[in-house]
Amino acid sequence: MxxxxxxxxxxxxxxxxxxxxxxxxxxxxTIDKIYRRDECRLMVVHRKSGTxxxxxxxxxxxxxxxxxxxxVYMGFRDVVNYFDDGDVFIFNxxxxxxxxxxxxxxxxxxxxxxxxxxxxxxxxxxxxxLVEPARKIRIGNKLFFDEDGPMVAEVIDNTTSRxxxxxxxxxxxxEEFKRELFALGEAPLPRYIVDRRPATPDDMENFQTxxxxxxxxxxxxxTGLHFSRELMKIMExxxxxxxxxxxxxxxxxxxxxxxEDLTKHKMNSEQMNVGAExxxxxxxxxxxxxxxxxxxxxxxxxxxxxxxxDGLLKEFDGxxxxxxxxxxxxxxxxxxxxxxxxxxxxxxMTTAAFGGYDIVMEAYDMAVKNGYMFGCYGDAxxxxxx
Numbered sequence: 001m002x003x004x005x006x007x008x009x010x011x012x013x014x015x016x017x018x019x020x021x022x023x024x025x026x027x028x029x030t031i032d033k034i035y036r037r038d039e040c041r042l043m044v045v046h047r048k049s050g051t052x053x054x055x056x057x058x059x060x061x062x063x064x065x066x067x068x069x070x071x072v073y074m075g076f077r078d079v080v081n082y083f084d085d086g087d088v089f090i091f092n093x094x095x096x097x098x099x100x101x102x103x104x105x106x107x108x109x110x111x112x113x114x115x116x117x118x119x120x121x122x123x124x125x126x127x128x129x130l131v132e133p134a135r136k137i138r139i140g141n142k143l144f145f146d147e148d149g150p151m152v153a154e155v156i157d158n159t160t161s162r163x164x165x166x167x168x169x170x171x172x173x174x175e176e177f178k179r180e181l182f183a184l185g186e187a188p189l190p191r192y193i194v195d196r197r198p199a200t201p202d203d204m205e206n207f208q209t210x211x212x213x214x215x216x217x218x219x220x221x222x223t224g225l226h227f228s229r230e231l232m233k234i235m236e237x238x239x240x241x242x243x244x245x246x247x248x249x250x251x252x253x254x255x256x257x258x259x260e261d262l263t264k265h266k267m268n269s270e271q272m273n274v275g276a277e278x279x280x281x282x283x284x285x286x287x288x289x290x291x292x293x294x295x296x297x298x299x300x301x302x303x304x305x306x307x308x309x310d311g312l313l314k315e316f317d318g319x320x321x322x323x324x325x326x327x328x329x330x331x332x333x334x335x336x337x338x339x340x341x342x343x344x345x346x347x348x349m350t351t352a353a354f355g356g357y358d359i360v361m362e363a364y365d366m367a368v369k370n371g372y373m374f375g376c377y378g379d380a381x382x383x384x385x386x
Contacts, residue, residue: 001326003260006344006352008364015342016377017193019206019225035206037228041372041379042074044082045355045363048386052363054370073370076226076380077234079337085239088285088292090278090333092221092299093244095212098185098204100194103143103153110136112143114153114166115188116181117218117250125168125177126156130251134162145184188218190254190376192342207376216248216271222339222376223296243281245306247272247298247320253346267323267346270298274306274316282313282332291386294333297347300324300354307331325349326357336383340367340374355383 020040021033044053055071056064056078063071083089099116113132120126131137137155143166145151150170157165170177187203209224210232232242252268259265282303286292294300301324306316311331323346336354341347352360363381372379 001262001349001357003257003262003344005357006348006361008343008361008368010343010368010374014368014371014374015192016373016375016379017197019377035202037210037226038076038231040076040226042076042078042382043363043367043372043379044074044382044384045359046384047356047359048384050359052359052366054366077231079380079382080231080235080238080240082335082382082384083235083238083240083291083293086241086285086288086290087239088241088243088282088290089235089295089337090243090245090282090293090299090303091209091211091224091227091295092247092249092302093209093211093213094217094221094246094248094298095215096188096208096217096220096249097215098182099188099218100199101145101181101185103145105136106142106144108136112137114143114145115218115251116185117163118216118248120165122174125170127153127166127168128159129164129166130162131164132162134164137164151180151184190219192375193377211244213244214246214248214273216246218251219249219254220376221247221249221296221298223337223380225376226337226380227295241281241285243278245272245274245278245299245302247302249298253297257344257346262323262325262349265323265346267321269319269321270301271319272302272305272316274302274313276315279313279315286312286332291335291384292333293335293337295337297338297350300330300333300336300338300350303332304330323349324353326353328353330354330385334385336385338381338383339376339378340364340372340381341378342374351381351383354385355381 019035021035024032101114103112115130117128141155143153152169153166155164156167186199187207189199207220248271250270257265301322305320305322306314308314338351
């Protein structure tokens with residue numbers, strides 16, 4: 001397929017800059033926001049029948065109306081109504097670290113953004129990073145991150161146009177170093193958010209799933225952000241099982257595609273791990289013909305990397321650069337929860353491959369017309385393939 005087939009007009013007002021919340025007016029005119037993970041909207045696509053659902057229905061299948069006679073949109077908690085005892089949700093349990101730091105260049109005091117990607121050498125304090133503006137940062141430069149503290153880094157290599165290798169000059173035990181380094185950072189929100197508002201301390205909690213366990217991601221597995229403890233307890237009571245894999249989400253999903261022919265686009269690699277317990281839970285459900293639901297694009301890419309020719313999930317510890325776009329034959333999950341994403345994004349392409357290009361693009365058109373929110377903090381889409 002072609003890149004141009006995934007273009008659509010998305011109003012700036014429908015790009016979510018913060019999670020779903022309830023607002024409360026204070027006597028002094030200020031507003032308190034209570035963030036609620038599971039209160040975004042939910043749309044449901046049934047691929048086999050070609051139908052799309054947006055509104056709540058009663059037991060007789062009639063749309064529920066509000067006091068003004070308007071149909072009531074489904075909320076994310078309604079996702080449980082499509083699953084039964086024995087079905088499985090596959091979650092990505094990667095943990096986001098505060099990857100975005102701001103430092104100053106020696107002598108000039110120029111402000112430099114440093115985005116931590118991954119630690120290359122624990123003993124030498126070497127990190128792979130991106131810097132902005134890159135033109136000002138050369139090998140040998142030193143960056144200072146704390147006016148009153150000892151956190152200093154030296155540029156020792158250029159890796160890409162924006163990429164650098166930094167050596168942090170900080171002599172202490174490794175755990176203390178990482179604690180001090182991360183204390184200087186902030187939540188690594190996507191550029192389309194931080195260009196419009198600064199990150200806040202709340203973001204470090206909101207941009208993290210409640211089941212985050214294995215540190216290494218520089219962006220959140222966004223669909224997993226919708227799952228609250230209350231919702232997962234409801235799912236557990238209903239007999240729905242959970243399998244956890246790890247995919248350390250990188251920035252590749254946000255990089256623009258620069259070729260019209262999608263077969264020529266190369267994804268950045270992401271580190272992933274699929275353990276024996278996850279395989280057991282998923283394969284038992286699949287063998288007994290229960291639903292297996294991939295939560296998010298990162299999970300879908302990982303399970304398609306680790307699925308065997310027999311349709312069962314295999315243990316895997318390594319890297320994946322799998323890029324899924326239509327047409328594609330899926331071997332593992334038979335349903336998927338994802339967010340609504342930007343035009344021409346790799347996440348939209350994977351969604352269209354799973355749900356079917358025509359109906360997914362129709363769902364996106366309906367989402368725009370009905371005011372759904374897009375992006376990492378946006379609304380959700382459930383796709384059922386059976």
